[in-house]
Amino acid sequence: MSLAIEGNRHGRASGSGGIDADRIFHGVTFGAAAIVLAVLIGVFISLLVGAWPALRTFGLGFFVTESWNPVTEKFGALAPLYGTLVTSLIAMLIAVPVGLGIAIFLTETCPRPLRRPIGIAIELLAGIPSIIYGIWGLFVFAPFMQTVVQPAIISTLGAIPGIGFLFFGPPYGIGLLTSGLILAMMIVPFIASTAREVFLTVPSVLREAAFGMGMTRWEVNRSIIIPYVRSALVGGTMLALGRALGETMAVTFVIGNAHRIPSSILSPGTTISAAIANEFTEATAGIYTSSLIALGFVLFVITFAVLSAAQLMLRQMKKKAGE
Amino acid sequence: MLNRLMTTALSAAVLAAIGFASVAQAADISGAGATFPYPIYSDWAKAYKKKTGTGLNYQAIGSGGGIKQIEAKTVTFGASDKPLGGDELSKNGLVQFPTVMGGIVPVVNIKGIKPGELVLDGKTLAEIYMGKITKWNDPAIAKLNKKAKLPDAAIAVVYRSDGSGTTFNYTTYLADVDPEWKDEVGVNTSVEWPVGVGAKGNQGVAANVEQTQNSIGYVEYAYALQNKMTYTDMINKAGKRVAPKSSAFAAAAENADWSSQPGFGVILANQPGAKTWPMTAATFILMHSDAESAANSAEALKFFDWAYAKGDKMALKLDYIPMPDKVVKEIEQEWREIKADGKPVYEAKM
Numbered sequence A: 001m002s003l004a005i006e007g008n009r010h011g012r013a014s015g016s017g018g019i020d021a022d023r024i025f026h027g028v029t030f031g032a033a034a035i036v037l038a039v040l041i042g043v044f045i046s047l048l049v050g051a052w053p054a055l056r057t058f059g060l061g062f063f064v065t066e067s068w069n070p071v072t073e074k075f076g077a078l079a080p081l082y083g084t085l086v087t088s089l090i091a092m093l094i095a096v097p098v099g100l101g102i103a104i105f106l107t108e109t110c111p112r113p114l115r116r117p118i119g120i121a122i123e124l125l126a127g128i129p130s131i132i133y134g135i136w137g138l139f140v141f142a143p144f145m146q147t148v149v150q151p152a153i154i155s156t157l158g159a160i161p162g163i164g165f166l167f168f169g170p171p172y173g174i175g176l177l178t179s180g181l182i183l184a185m186m187i188v189p190f191i192a193s194t195a196r197e198v199f200l201t202v203p204s205v206l207r208e209a210a211f212g213m214g215m216t217r218w219e220v221n222r223s224i225i226i227p228y229v230r231s232a233l234v235g236g237t238m239l240a241l242g243r244a245l246g247e248t249m250a251v252t253f254v255i256g257n258a259h260r261i262p263s264s265i266l267s268p269g270t271t272i273s274a275a276i277a278n279e280f281t282e283a284t285a286g287i288y289t290s291s292l293i294a295l296g297f298v299l300f301v302i303t304f305a306v307l308s309a310a311q312l313m314l315r316q317m318k319k320k321a322g323e
Numbered sequence B: 001m002l003n004r005l006m007t008t009a010l011s012a013a014v015l016a017a018i019g020f021a022s023v024a025q026a027a028d029i030s031g032a033g034a035t036f037p038y039p040i041y042s043d044w045a046k047a048y049k050k051k052t053g054t055g056l057n058y059q060a061i062g063s064g065g066g067i068k069q070i071e072a073k074t075v076t077f078g079a080s081d082k083p084l085g086g087d088e089l090s091k092n093g094l095v096q097f098p099t100v101m102g103g104i105v106p107v108v109n110i111k112g113i114k115p116g117e118l119v120l121d122g123k124t125l126a127e128i129y130m131g132k133i134t135k136w137n138d139p140a141i142a143k144l145n146k147k148a149k150l151p152d153a154a155i156a157v158v159y160r161s162d163g164s165g166t167t168f169n170y171t172t173y174l175a176d177v178d179p180e181w182k183d184e185v186g187v188n189t190s191v192e193w194p195v196g197v198g199a200k201g202n203q204g205v206a207a208n209v210e211q212t213q214n215s216i217g218y219v220e221y222a223y224a225l226q227n228k229m230t231y232t233d234m235i236n237k238a239g240k241r242v243a244p245k246s247s248a249f250a251a252a253a254e255n256a257d258w259s260s261q262p263g264f265g266v267i268l269a270n271q272p273g274a275k276t277w278p279m280t281a282a283t284f285i286l287m288h289s290d291a292e293s294a295a296n297s298a299e300a301l302k303f304f305d306w307a308y309a310k311g312d313k314m315a316l317k318l319d320y321i322p323m324p325d326k327v328v329k330e331i332e333q334e335w336r337e338i339k340a341d342g343k344p345v346y347e348a349k350m
Helices: A002-014 A017-058 A078-109 A112-127 A130-159 A176-199 A204-212 A217-228 A230-246 A249-254 A272-279 A286-322 B002-026 B038-052 B063-071 B086-092 B122-130 B139-144 B165-177 B179-184 B201-211 B221-226 B246-255 B294-310 B312-317 B325-337
Strands: B029-033 B056-059 B077-080 B094-109 B119-121 B156-160 B197-199 B215-220 B233-235 B280-288
Touching (some): A078 A176, A078 A217, A078 A272, A112 A176, A130 A176, A130 B201, A176 A230, A249 A272, A272 A286, B029 B294, B038 B056, B038 B294, B063 B280, B086 B094, B094 B201, B094 B325, B119 B122, B119 B139, B122 B139, B122 B179, B122 B233, B156 B165, B165 B179, B197 B201, B246 B280
Antiparallel strands (some): B077 B280, B094 B280
16 A cells, blocks of 8 residues: 555656556555455365365265265265255245345335335345344244144145155254245345345336336336346346355254255255254264365355356356347 | 552562463463363353462363364363273373263153153164154053053154264163164264254254154253253163152262273263163363473363362252262372373372
């Protein structure tokens, strides 16, 4: 900082120092960006090194084995991998439409005096620490699921042939579905507030022109506003998905922590982050710790893949829009 | 003259205070490990600090972490709920001794059943946790509880999802009474549970059992008491029905053969004796026999010496069981193994 100022002063005196100052400024900002890269690569390498004993011992079998047995020291990542993906999928299926709905309501149809209170409420929801969601989920939401929601689901959806296998079993209250719902609650505010911000960037000229042509509200939203902000929406959604994939505390409370792949979404399961949070402190054997780090590595790769896929989708969309 | 004296006295006092503070600071005992004994260690530490000025910096990071830290020599003592075997102790040059004990109790949530009303035996408990007994009115449970009204309902099994010494001691007991458990599930701080849901910590298991109708779980005795949970009685090795209480845990310690294992690494599961509670567990301290710093190790041993002598009442108040006096004598004998320059760092007053 002081260097840059120094450079400026020098510049004023000699006339050529301005370029020096620019160079220093560039160096400083580049350094800041390089730190991020260095951290990212450092995390990747240390995860890989830590996971190596497990990956070498179990090979590719690590990714397709359901069994997780600390006694015989046979570990497989399939159950937590499955739980992570299923809970995030449930969360996204619910949170994306709800979040978008909130954002459209707030920017398009909400009476003006209500906009601020609802907006603030959503931001407050985003600020609640995840441990609070976990405790609330275990003590309030899970009993409600167990006594009201799950029995209803089992007797209705569970009886439908074809998809019934997804909704059977005893109502434990906690499990994949409960975790998915809690995750949905946690990421709705993310999606809603990013979507609201980007909807506000749509020029009112566009909107007014569309209405002027006699389009209905539904048509304006569907064909004008959402296409206009599509890339930002995808970005916000992917960030929310990233949070859902990695969420630890809240999920640990309500997932049931069972290293199994149940066919029913009402059954207990586990996720990658929940398994690590549960078992890391007491994992004594080298291969046990290494397997947990390998789980972390898998999560890192998934998150990376999700973000890359989002980038790819954006590029495709832009190309399509260009044509 | 008076003024000058005052100044000298004051500055001496200040200097002494500074000196004293820095000595106390330097002598703080550092330890890390098991969470189970954390409440009693911190109570002992508070009382000890008040008396001697020496503090204890104990990080409750879990038994696995405690073992890792002491092996890496970053702490003066490590604490573990799972005793290390003779090989591991000698490989790392460690001395091991127990400090306090606790009981593990099965807790249930069945409508109309009161604490201590139900009784189970080890075999039945193992079969419930293996998913072989799935209903509360199963003949095996009904045979033990002729008077109780058992519902025709599925048993919801709850276990600890985090690795814990409690699980280690619990599975040790189940493996001891049921060979099938030993072969198919085994013993560890966490195992591959055949059925049920996992909850984090004693508190999590307690909360899950309290909320789930027809459930069963296992928690440390203190948690069952504090949460007023419905515990069950057990049939012990002698075939007698016992209720979980301090005297029953103490009986297990009295009847155990402590010198049979290196480092007192006796697991108190399924000990003999008519009054013995079958699921009793001790928690252990690990220290290097070749002391890194003689002064630090001596301070730590002094602290435990004081705790054995004066800490029993505090332990009982928190529902821990103090070590029997004859075991303490053997432990203090063992402390002579902790040496620096070939000499024991601390001699307990016996």
